[in-house]
Amino acid sequence: MTRSEASPADVTLGRRLFGTDGVRGVAGDFLSAELALALGRAVAAVAPDDAPRVLVVRDTRESGQMLEAALAAGLAAAGAHVLLGGVLPTPAAALLVRRYGFQLAAVVSASHNPFRDNGIKFFGPDGIKLSDAQEARVEGEVRAPAHPRADSPGSIRELRGATGDYLRELESRFGGLDLSGLRLLLDCANGATYEVAPEIFRRLGARVEALAVEPDGRNINDGCGSTHVGLLGERVHDGGYDAGFAFDGDGDRVLAVDRHGEVVDGDELLALAALHLRRQERLPGEGVAVTVMTNYGFHDAMRAAGVAVATTAVGDRHVLAELLARGWALGGEQSGHIIDTGFVPSGDGIAAALLTLEALEGGDLADRGAMRKLPQRLVNVRVVELGSLDGSQAVWAAVGHEQHALEGRGRVLVRASGTEPLVRVMVEAPEQSECDEITRRLVEVVERELA
Secondary structure, three states: EEEOOOOHHHOOOOOOOOEEOOEEEOOOOOHHHHHHHHHHHHHOOOOOOOOOOOEEOOOOOOHHHHHHHHHHHHHHHHHOEEEEEEEEEEHHHHHHHHHHOOOOOEEEEEOOOOOOOOEEEEEEOOOOEEEEEHHHHHHHHHHHHOEEOOOOOOOOEEOOHHHHHHHHHHHHHHHHHHHHEEEEEEOOOOOOOHHHHHHHHHHHOEEEEEEEOOOOOOOOOOOOOOOOOOHHHHHHHHHHOOEEEEEEOOOOOEEEOOOOOOEEOHHHHHHHHHHHHHHHOOHHHHHEEEEEOOHHHOOOOEEHHEEEEHHHHOOHHHHHHHHHHHOOEEEEEOOOEEEEEOOOEEEOOOOHHHHHHHHHOOHHHHHHOOOOOOOEEEEEEEOOOOOOOOOHHHHHHHHHHHHHHHOOOEEEEEEEEOOOOEEEEEEOOOHHHHHHHHHHHHHHHHHHHHH
């Protein structure tokens, strides 16, 4: 492979490219066509094959086709053979890259963000997101003074049938699940699940109605989806549905509502799945991985059931890394990222919703009883300086005092935001009044010392 003299480095604006979930920013501004082109060239250059086969899918944002075209052009310029899968959920890329035997997959999406944002994330041939080291290599190629150029260009073509292949994978995993008699309401966030989610639930026998299934490029996540579950809860309660599920824009997370309209978060969904899979002797290692934000009640429920729990930093990347390191299969976040590596090594909102219904074994989501959530309070305190929490002895002394008082009954979590001058104070306690009082005391200390 030879190199030309032109450099794409100017499109990075001196900013780090990869964040916690790929490259993300305002479409047409930071995440421009030029940067997408450079990323395509760069990721092809670090692929193990000089002519890698790459699957590219996207969500429904108006900038998606522009970035998809630029990314594909960069890949092909570096010798890759690109297959465009169209609009599909993120987990479909993670699943199909393995099914097709491709070397790479790319997803053009900004997940639950508003339509003006977009992103690009990459998966390796094992369906796992590129590691930090691999992303650093890609970034290095983007910033190099000369970009890769293939001896002969690759190709770009449409991949027909990708939607059907993803649906068949879901059917193969959940084909034994009979949903006949269930009346379900889905909120597809005007995003990547707007076609496939209603279809798989109908194939499994449910009576399905759906909200937010008319994407126009700008209405993705706009007052709908897993970050705006209130409307779904009202509709489920008022319409007499058995349950509802809300997906985010790229379909890698889900929240549920029961027939009363009460929201069922990722902690409760994960608890249902863990106890069900353990009963079925299908929980490898009899353990689950969660993040520091997971409700204390989840830990209580798993302890009572004899299920081990590993705790990681916030982010599905960390949860997956812990699962792989321990040889476990199930993990997730309160936000609704549920990972079952037995199906796909990625959060999959549709699969998680189906796993929830499987775990109920014909029962009612309103009677789930898998865990008792402790009252939780989260307050964001604006501080003067990013990172100022680390050296504050007064804050940590207060945290230690409150944590000691809650030992065995609840917990305290105080952490700094990685992107904003905020300190997040979270408290869980057996009663809401105690939770609120401890939070008030800790917030006062943070404001006095750091604000």
